Structure formats: structure tokens, C-alpha cells
Amino acid sequence: xxxxxxxxxxxxxxxxxxxxxxxxxxxxxxxxxxxxxxxxxxxxxxxxxxxxxxxxxxxxxxxxxxxxxxxxxxxxxxxxxxxxxxxxxxxxxxxxxxxxxxxxxxxxxxxxxxxxxxxxxxxxxxxxxxxxxxxxxxxxxxxxxxxxxxxxxxxxxxxxxxxxxxxxxxxxxxxxxxxxxxxxxxxxxxxxxxxxxxxxxxxxxxxxxxxxxxxxxxxxxxxxxxxxxxxxxxxxxxxxxxxxxxxxxxxxxxxxxxxxxxxxxxxxxxxxxxxxxxxxxxxxxxxxxxxxxxxxxxxxxxxxxxxxxxxxxxxxxxxxxxxxxxxxxxxxxxx
Amino acid sequence: xxxxxxxxxxxxxxxxxxxxxxxxxxxxxxxxxxxxxxxxxxxxxxxxxxxxxxxxxxxxxxxxxxxxxxxxxxxxxxxxxxxxxxxxxxxxxxxxxxxxxxxxxxxxxxxxxxxxxxxxxxxxxxxxxxxxxxxxxxxxxxxxxxxxxxxxxxxxxxxxxxxxxxxxxxxxxxxxxxxxxxxxxxxxxxxxxxxxxxxxxxxxxxxxxxxxxxxxxxxxxxxxxxxxxxxxxxxxxxxxxxxxxxxxxxxxxxxxxxxxxxxxxxxxxxxxxxxxxxxxxxxxxxxxxxxxxxxxxxxxxxxxxxxxxxxxxxxxxxxxxxxxxxxxxxxxxxx
Numbered sequence: 068x069x070x071x072x073x074x075x076x077x078x079x080x081x082x083x084x085x086x087x088x089x090x091x092x093x094x095x096x097x098x099x100x101x102x103x104x105x106x107x108x109x110x111x112x113x114x115x116x117x118x119x120x121x122x123x124x125x126x127x128x129x130x131x132x133x134x135x136x137x138x139x140x141x142x143x144x145x146x147x148x149x150x151x152x153x154x155x156x157x158x159x160x161x162x163x164x165x166x167x168x169x170x171x172x173x174x175x176x177x178x179x180x181x182x183x184x185x186x187x188x189x190x191x192x193x194x195x196x197x198x199x200x201x202x203x204x205x206x207x208x209x210x211x212x213x214x215x216x217x218x219x220x221x222x223x224x225x226x227x228x229x230x231x232x233x234x235x236x237x238x239x240x241x242x243x244x245x246x247x248x249x250x251x252x253x254x255x256x257x258x259x260x261x262x263x264x265x266x267x268x269x270x271x272x273x274x275x276x277x278x279x280x281x282x283x284x285x286x287x288x289x290x291x292x293x294x295x296x297x298x299x300x301x302x303x304x305x306x307x308x309x310x311x312x313x314x315x316x317x318x319x320x321x322x323x324x325x326x327x328x329x330x331x332x333x334x335x336x337x338x339x340x341x342x343x344x345x346x347x348x349x350x351x352x353x354x355x356x357x358x359x360x361x362x363x364x365x366x367x368x369x370x371x372x373x374x375x376x377x378x379x380x381x382x383x384x385x386x387x388x389x390x391x392x393x394x395x396x397x398x399x400x401x402x
Numbered sequence: 403x404x405x406x407x408x409x410x411x412x413x414x415x416x417x418x419x420x421x422x423x424x425x426x427x428x429x430x431x432x433x434x435x436x437x438x439x440x441x442x443x444x445x446x447x448x449x450x451x452x453x454x455x456x457x458x459x460x461x462x463x464x465x466x467x468x469x470x471x472x473x474x475x476x477x478x479x480x481x482x483x484x485x486x487x488x489x490x491x492x493x494x495x496x497x498x499x500x501x502x503x504x505x506x507x508x509x510x511x512x513x514x515x516x517x518x519x520x521x522x523x524x525x526x527x528x529x530x531x532x533x534x535x536x537x538x539x540x541x542x543x544x545x546x547x548x549x550x551x552x553x554x555x556x557x558x559x560x561x562x563x564x565x566x567x568x569x570x571x572x573x574x575x576x577x578x579x580x581x582x583x584x585x586x587x588x589x590x591x592x593x594x595x596x597x598x599x600x601x602x603x604x605x606x607x608x609x610x611x612x613x614x615x616x617x618x619x620x621x622x623x624x625x626x627x628x629x630x631x632x633x634x635x636x637x638x639x640x641x642x643x644x645x646x647x648x649x650x651x652x653x654x655x656x657x658x659x660x661x662x663x664x665x666x667x668x669x670x671x672x673x674x675x676x677x678x679x680x681x682x683x684x685x686x687x688x689x690x691x692x693x694x695x696x697x698x699x700x701x702x703x704x705x706x707x708x709x710x711x712x713x714x715x716x717x718x719x720x721x722x723x724x725x726x727x728x729x730x731x732x733x734x735x736x737x
Binding site for chain 1: 404412453455456478481486488490491496497499504505506507508509510511512525526528529530531590591594595714716718719724729
């Protein structure tokens, strides 16, 4: 029987397996340090589409195709597909997946969406509602930049704490039967808002959400940082990662040696001019579905905790003077 | 054991109960034919907030408070809260619920969100992951109008097929133990896009999604329209409802005598100048959580199928010439 621990964590008795995964990234991401870990690096970030918005959808479509092709599974074998993205009304997802013909659950978790999808997807598989589900997400630098910040042509200056939205998608196939990497725990986050209003410092806004969820995971399960080989956050970047490691020390957990962040890993930060690191739903998705799960298979990591973080404001609410609500969802993966 | 029927439908063995519900609506909705069915009709659609965007969040906050107060349950007794809305990045939800301190799963299903929340919430409760969850959603005429169409001050003319976004929120509390109305089946929809590009005719765009999901429900379960006292769609309005009843006849199901639509019920259509009827996430939410569940308790209906529909485009994709992807999620409720 699947067990509920404490308030926020489920421990699965019948653990869902990650039986396939894919990562598709843009040109810049393909020049970064993780370039060899991705299934596809595209040379045309527009993916042959007429807009950046549709291009992002094409990244999702391609990610699903690759993940299913690897295990020779057809769309009709997938019982649910879970996805969302950063575009208004999650348009990338809806246009990218509209031809899949798979029962669809739309999620909105901003940059936490990869782990929200893994969480709900795992709940569905572990409960026996489905044998195979796909969870995925995407982001695109160009669609995000014009929607959240400035038109690309404006060439706006970026602050040192700003992060670079990844052009990337990552997808996993979860199954009730399998070998290898599997989801053991899901810890669902609460909305956390500590009053940060600076949209060029998402790391600072989101670090308290990661803190809240990671601490809840430890408290709910009795596990400690020692039980994990890696505690991976989604895209706190350099600034947010420092804040998290500081704050969590005050809660009695030292994670500094175990912690890394997808936003710190995706780019060569100085050489690629990404300031505080990568961000966007596709950052955590592509790094997890590429590099991290590769390393788990190689034996580098056995037990990891992945806490993706998302900022839940929109550009308008911030202009209205509101602070940034944030969230972090976590899953524990073991191999 | 919960059972999976066909591709899209789950039949719950241990059915989740609707142990509480609430509906909070705006001034105009409070002048409609269902006015006596709502828990609260507000006189100030701005809810004392500084923007329409935050006002919509306040509708959600109030709906949660009322639903929990009715059964004397505290926020800390709720294990998950599931919500989403139509604002960019679901801002109403995040600002409205940021102080709840309840583990949160963000959904995006446009006007299908109430049923998407009921679906995922029921899956969570029926699987034993939680004893009590809240599912809710909202919409607000003023926040939707400025985001999707024109500034209110512009006074734009509406076409005959246009629908009126409801200012409303509805919430349910689902529990593993209870009496009365319970969720027996969940049928999860696929994205359907039949090429409609007219955002002033959402009924026509969404009817094929309702068709797809309702037919899937009948095929998966072997049930027929005769098994239901009411087949309720979310907000197809007058135009979409006619299209659905026509199209489904061709599939061999006559639902005309059983069908009604929340968008046709919420307003006095002619007198309140709402053209083809109501729409918005809050339309299905408030009509279901108010009038419909009241009528079930009174004995008017014993078995109902609720298929909420959502249009998954955004204003930009439509201006780019894209058609409107849509979805419909269904739950069967019995008392």
C-alpha cells in the first residue's frame, strides 16, 4: 500500500519506473557543458515554425516522439500525458501536443512543472490508474523573453541576478513495470511568498519555496541529506542556490556538499553570458532527463532528491506592485 | 480496487464523497435565475481589492473559506488543494490561495478546470493519498475581458455567438468518508482541434471536445444516456449545446432530453444580454457547486455526467492565425 508520510509526502509501495526519457535543446544549450547528454540539439531554435510560440510546442512534440521511439511504444499505449509551460494559457503545450490523441492533464507549476508532472504521473501509475504515462514540459528563451520581459530586438540589459530561460524540453515515460530509475517519494509543495518583488531575481524569490519543500520532505520521511547523493534544485541559479544553502542550515540541515542546481549546470555560466544561470521549465526538464539520469545509470548517483521551483506571478501582477508567490515540488528518485 | 475502463475512464471502487461545497458569485450572476442557489452573492465585484486580477483571487479565497467553514474543517486538515484559472500564469489562483498553507497542485484546463480538479482530486482520494482535498476554480468578467478581448472602457460590441465570462468561484471538498453525492467515474479528455478560429464562438470550438469525451465515457463504460438523469456540459452556451446535441446523434446517442449546459443556466439569457450564454471556469464551478448539487440533494437528479469544456488557445496564438485547441473532462456523480 502506498503510504502518506506527514502532511506532504507520499511513499510509494509500488514505485513507478522511468522507462524512457528524452531531452531536446536549442543551439545555445547545445554549446554548454552538458551538450553530450541530450538526445537532440537543434540548429534551428524556431524548429521550422512560423513563431517562437509554436516552436516551443515543437520541442515538446519532438521530446514525446523521441521518448516513445526509444522504447518502441505508440501514442495509443500512453494512458495520460501531463504537461504545461510558461506561455500564457500554456499555449506551447496545447499546440505541441494537440495531435497526440492521448488523454491530457494540463498543469501549471511554472518552472516546477517537470516535477509536478512526475509527481501527479507517479501518483496515477502507483495507484494503478495507468500502466504508462508521459510527463514533460518545455521553455523557450525567445517566447519567454517577449512575454515576460522585452521584445528580443530591444536588446535590454540584464541584471547580475537575472537568469537565462532555457530553450529546451524534457520528457519521461513512467510505467508500473520496469528496471532502473524509479520514483520512491513525492513531496508536494505549498505556495510560499516572502515578499520578493524583483523579477530579475527569481532565485531569491524561489529559494524559500525550495527550503519549505525540502525541509517538509526530511520532516515527513525522517530522511536526512545523508540519505541522498544529490539534492538537485530546478533553477535557483547561483543567487538562489546560495540563499537556499544558507537558509536550510538554520533549519539544521547542511546540504552544501550534496546540492546542485540545474540552472548552474546547463550553461558555462561565464563564457555563455547567462548571468545567474539557467531557468525556465525546460532547464530542470532537460538537465534531469539528460545529464542527471545518465549519471544515475552510470552509477554516479544512487539516491537523489529533485526539488524543482516555480515563480507563480505574471508580468502584470508584478507591475501592479504585487510580490512573487512561488512553489517547489520534490520527488525522490533511486536506481 | 479502482478499475480502468477502456482508454480514458476510471471507475472508483472506493468513491470519493463531496462533503462540502461553496459558490461565490458576482452581482450580475446574483441577479440571474440561480441566485438563490449560491452561498454568497457579492455586491462589490472588486471584493475590496485594488485590481480585477486580485479580486478574482479573493473569490477563490472566499470560496475555500466557506466550503471549509460549513463542515468545521481547518486548512491544516486539507492535504491537497487543486486549482487554476484563466488569467495569464493562473495568477488569480496563486494570489488567492497563497496564504492557505495547503499543498498545492496547479492545473490549467481553461473552463474545464472545475472537472479537471474534481478528476485529479478524486484520483488522489480514491487512491488513499489523502483523506480530504479541495478542488476549485474561478473566473471574473473584468479580468477576462481585458486580457482576452478589449479594455472594459472600450465598450466593444459582442457577436451573437459570444459568451459572457462569469464572475464566480466554486469549490468542493472531497473526502474518502462521507454520505451523499459521490464521484463514481472520471473520464479524462484529449485535446481536440477541429480548426475553429473564431474566439467569439467558443461553443462551436468546444462542442467537438465534449462530443469526444462524452462518447469515450459511454464507450469505455457501456453506459448510455439512459443511465443519467442529466448530462451537463460546462459552458458550451446556446450555440455549442446545439452543435453537441446534433453531432452526438450521429454517433448514435440522443442526449437532447437529458442535456443542459451551465452556460445556458447561469443567466436569464435574453434579459441579461449575455448573447450565447455564460462561460469561464467559474460558470461550471458555481452552477455545479450551487444549483446542481442542491438539486441532487433534493432528489431531482440521482445520476449525472458533468463534462466541462475548455478552450486552450491564447489571444496571441489566435492573432497568429492558429485554430483553437479544446478539451473536455468528465466526471459522473451519483447520490
